[in-house]
Amino acid sequence: MRQHEEIRVQILATSDIHSHILNGEEGAQIYRAGTYVSEIRQREDHVLLLDNGGSLAGNIVAFYYAIIAPHKRHPMIKLMNALDYNASGVSADEFKFGLDFLNRSVALSRFPWLSANIEYAMTHEPYFSTPYFIHKIDDLRIAVIGLTSESLVKNENIEMEKDIAIERATISAKRWIRYIYEAEAPDFLIVLYHGGVSTSQRTEKEVADQYAHEILKNIGIVDLFITGHQRATTLEHEDGTLFVRAGQNGEHLVHVEITFRRRQSSYETLKIEPTIVTLSDYEEHPELLEMTRYDRKAVQKWKNEGIHGAKVDTCFFDFQELLLKPHPFIELLHESMGLHHQVNISCVHLPLPLSKGLKSPIQHKDVYDAYPHPDQLIEVTLRGQVIKTLIEKSVAYLQEEAGTLKLSQLDPTRFLFWKGFDYTIDMSQPVHQRVTQMSLRQDYTYRVTMTDYCYRHYRQYLKDAPIHEVSKQSMPELMIERLSSSEPIKEAQQNMYIVGY
Structure with missing residues (x-):
């Protein structure tokens, strides 16, 4: 790409889908998200699809595939693979059914799960392999790193304590973001944080996670900060960072269009245009529905017995x-x-x-x-x-x-x-x-x-x-x-x- 030429990238983000895959049920918007993602990919060359965590628990479907039929592949993993997600963050909900279930789900995923502050208890190495990835478009480099609320994970599952440790998110983020800038020299940095955050009213009562304010103020240069574990879907700008609350139950999808201009050896961000997409305005994707037809039948049969x-x-x-x-x-x-x-x-x-x-x-x-x-x-x-x-x-x-x-x-x-x-x-x-x-x-x-x-x-x-x-x-x-x-x-x-x- 020649100097001064522009490139447009579409960032699509979902959060807290909570295994809603029974079409017709409240919150089962993953099929409508598939329709929207397909439309964007048909007309745009550069699309980055991210989830902010909370996809594997919170619904009777999740319970069935984790407890009643653990030998079957979780349909959320099938759907996310089919949608070609680039990465997922990690929420405390992912640990609800234990490490064996989570490890199996991660192994069957064709995308990385990212969390910088969840580590092996013995070695303190990242539990989910590298906690970030670099998305390359020609020589444009977009870094995506995951963080998980330590206070939520600590209270989720005591049996895993011998296997994993949860570092303070601020400390882990500062270390890894410094490393990313030194080793990878990204042109744009995205943080997937599963926890509470408020930028407009920073009181202890209103901030769902007690460290969120500290994280936002101390982790360094972040271009796009995507949060989960909140009901609201909002967009805010503060100090050069776009803050996105991606909502719950997949009711909305956040679409951020970023325009970059090529400099001599790097890219500058010309424009960031965020949009909240209401997924109920779209039809369910027929191929995704067909893919989970027998999964849905199995759950319906069991739940009605x-x-x-x-x-x-x-x-x-x-x-x-x-x-x-x-x-x-x-x-x-x-x-x-x-x-x-x-x-x-x-x-x-x-x-x-x-x-x-x-x-x-x-x-x-x-x-x-x-x-x-x-x-x-x-x-x-x-x-x-x-x-x-x-x-x-x-x-x-x-x-x-x-x-x-x-x-x-x-x-x-x-x-x-x-x-x-x-x-x-x-x-x-x-x-x-x-x-x-x-x-x-x-x-x-x-x-x-x-x-x-x-x-x-x-x-x-x-x-x-x-x-x-x-x-x-x-x-x-x-x-x-x-x-x-x-x-x-x-x-x-x-x-x-x-x-x-």
């Missing part, structure tokens, strides 16, 4: 119902835990903030809707004093309003329901001194089975607790097995007594 066990009614209307007396939904969770584990003491939580229970007739999709997370069981040994501390932390946000018990501030999924011993909570006592009676001795140790969700969110109090076993089966699988039994759910016995209100 009935579970033919004893009749159950574990429905409830509000959180107070679970506090005042033993509830069959909580008992169902405890009994599901005990199917393959000798459980004397168990600890469960609500799977969703607005959980409503289950009632016959039940299909597989009903169980997924009630418990969509692949939580696994962890067996640990805890001292009675530690168990008391966990209860105190859990009930600290209980408050009485007009004779009704409610949770203030605490996410309802963080409230712990115990079985295997009796305890009394006195609401008239000061916070963290409410457990006035417990049938366990505080100086004894006890074997406890809990979900890894409970463990992760209270792990600061469990630092010295030895882990004996981590189950391979998820809670939804165990619930399906329990609900398939002809044995009715046992009538739960009162063991949590709340007084003084």
Whole structure:
């Protein structure tokens, strides 16, 4: 290319598709994205297609291909390969089903997965090979680097800690971007960051990721910064950087047209024109639909299959119902835990903030809707004093309003329901001194089975607790097995007594 000649490049970016591949369902816009991408490629010579992560989890399709049929290729990988994605970022959701599932998905991908700050725990080398790639158009060089929110990944999966480490995104980004400029001399640099960010209102409350502001201000020269894990789809310019929030569920696609001019030995950026594309304005791509026809049939068949066990009614209307007396939904969770584990003491939580229970007739999709997370069981040994501390932390946000018990501030999924011993909570006592009676001795140790969700969110109090076993089966699988039994759910016995209100 001769000096002063111009070249136009189209950057197309999606984010947080969350495995929505069932055409007709809300969020299944990947087929419409395929139509738009095909149209752009037909009329433009230089197209770079990127995803910002969040494609492998968050939907019943993802659950089916990770848990129920892990031997099958994930249809999202098939679609992304067919669309010829150039690269994908990595979100915390990618770790939801464990490293084996993620590694298999990455191995079947014909595009790189990029994250500079996810490393091997032993060597601290990038886990996903080189965390950047250089897209070349003649001698124009566009660098793309991936970053992942460390705070989100750290809280996703405890079993992977022996294998991977998550470095602070700012530190990793500064090191790798410096290296990219020194070793690759790119003409344009794109960052794929899966985490929260706000450039117009930088308050701790409004910034989803606590380090996002620090990342944006300290990583060096960035031309295009694409973020995920946010509902909004927005475009902003600040200090020479175009900030793009790529939205959720593939509802939109961000199209950035960049015009470069050739200098003697490099390129200058003449113009950047970003556009938010509403994918609902486009038809679904027929070839992509055909490609996933049998994948969609398999999911539909499984999700609509009935579970033919004893009749159950574990429905409830509000959180107070679970506090005042033993509830069959909580008992169902405890009994599901005990199917393959000798459980004397168990600890469960609500799977969703607005959980409503289950009632016959039940299909597989009903169980997924009630418990969509692949939580696994962890067996640990805890001292009675530690168990008391966990209860105190859990009930600290209980408050009485007009004779009704409610949770203030605490996410309802963080409230712990115990079985295997009796305890009394006195609401008239000061916070963290409410457990006035417990049938366990505080100086004894006890074997406890809990979900890894409970463990992760209270792990600061469990630092010295030895882990004996981590189950391979998820809670939804165990619930399906329990609900398939002809044995009715046992009538739960009162063991949590709340007084003084």
